[in-house]
Amino acid sequence: MEKGNKGISIVVTSGKGGVGKTTTSANIGTGLAMQGYSVVVLDADIGLRNLDVVMGLENRIVYDIVDVVNKNCKLKQALIKDKRHEKLFLLPAAQTKDKTAVSTSQMVELVNELKEQYDYIIIDSPAGIEQGFQYSIAGADEAIIVTTPEVSAVRDADRVIGILEANEIYQPKLIINRIRQDMVKRGDMMTIDDILDILAVKLLGIVPDDENVVVSTNRGEPVVMDEKAISGRAYRNIVKRIIGEEVELLNLDEINQGRFSKMMKLFFGR
Amino acid sequence: MGILEIFSKRQEKSKDVAKERLKLVLVHDRADLSPRLLELIKNDIIDVISNYAEIDIPDIDIKMTKTTKEGDNRPVSALIANIPIKKIKNRDDL
Numbered sequence: 001m002e003k004g005n006k007g008i009s010i011v012v013t014s015g016k017g018g019v020g021k022t023t024t025s026a027n028i029g030t031g032l033a034m035q036g037y038s039v040v041v042l043d044a045d046i047g048l049r050n051l052d053v054v055m056g057l058e059n060r061i062v063y064d065i066v067d068v069v070n071k072n073c074k075l076k077q078a079l080i081k082d083k084r085h086e087k088l089f090l091l092p093a094a095q096t097k098d099k100t101a102v103s104t105s106q107m108v109e110l111v112n113e114l115k116e117q118y119d120y121i122i123i124d125s126p127a128g129i130e131q132g133f134q135y136s137i138a139g140a141d142e143a144i145i146v147t148t149p150e151v152s153a154v155r156d157a158d159r160v161i162g163i164l165e166a167n168e169i170y171q172p173k174l175i176i177n178r179i180r181q182d183m184v185k186r187g188d189m190m191t192i193d194d195i196l197d198i199l200a201v202k203l204l205g206i207v208p209d210d211e212n213v214v215v216s217t218n219r220g221e222p223v224v225m226d227e228k229a230i231s232g233r234a235y236r237n238i239v240k241r242i243i244g245e246e247v248e249l250l251n252l253d254e255i256n257q258g259r260f261s262k263m264m265k266l267f268f269g270r
Numbered sequence: 271m272g273i274l275e276i277f278s279k280r281q282e283k284s285k286d287v288a289k290e291r292l293k294l295v296l297v298h299d300r301a302d303l304s305p306r307l308l309e310l311i312k313n314d315i316i317d318v319i320s321n322y323a324e325i326d327i328p329d330i331d332i333k334m335t336k337t338t339k340e341g342d343n344r345p346v347s348a349l350i351a352n353i354p355i356k357k358i359k360n361r362d363d364l
Binding site: 085125150151154155158159162184185187188189190194197 | 281283284286289291292293295298299300352
């Protein structure tokens, strides 16, 4: 994107907690930076700051989003530059208990200011649909919904889609996280089509359940940088779709054939 | 019943149960209408239509759903009523 053009703000949200919003935000932000875009990942989960640890930047925080909106510091001072990517920045959440520390209008103003200078603003929304969530979506042009193939997560996703529409954010895109193809095959987990059928939104991508995500989070290095990890590939595909490339969905059957099952196939022909 | 038979007797897949349950619960989530309000609407509709036709009351199906307007991607809520009509009343009775 050329300089002077306005950036795009995308909120990552889910309704239900624990489905992978923060991991998704970190990976999409990092992935976009890997593609050469300038990116700010904004942690809007005030009181429960986490994006910093997922990205491995927790030791560098001096100021946070509340300092910025209260004008205790300049925006640039609060932005933490990523260790690995020149054009990737984190705006950390505050750890205050007061979830109303940032107002909707302050958020809109902040995001607009960021959009002047960066290509993508990725907003990591808090769980729930209360005030914190409301202000996190306030500055967003687009929305990404994260869900897992479970009834509770899908139900909450539907609720959030409704609220986004009420706030004039239309056609959110869906990421289905933590798919376990072995369970899908047994008929014990809803398929991608089942979920799309219910939610009636466009699919942005699928991410298989992958222990590499835990390992990479332990190290504070988003898995999108891991060339070998299947979840890394999934996130790279998602990033490519965000920037407008057409990428086929991961073939989950192929993925499950690890070295072991390939060997079994060789010996037992199945 | 042999052991094989027990195992081969297919239960409904749990993912299908999940999908069905979700569909039902979302109908109510999506409508800001409570089931009670929907019941009131249903009764009023029955009253009105009954003036003109004999209807199959137990088979009436009224629900809230989401749809999109023509030529516009914006979603709108819609009240869908499926009312089986047994017989239109004779005009002379009206």
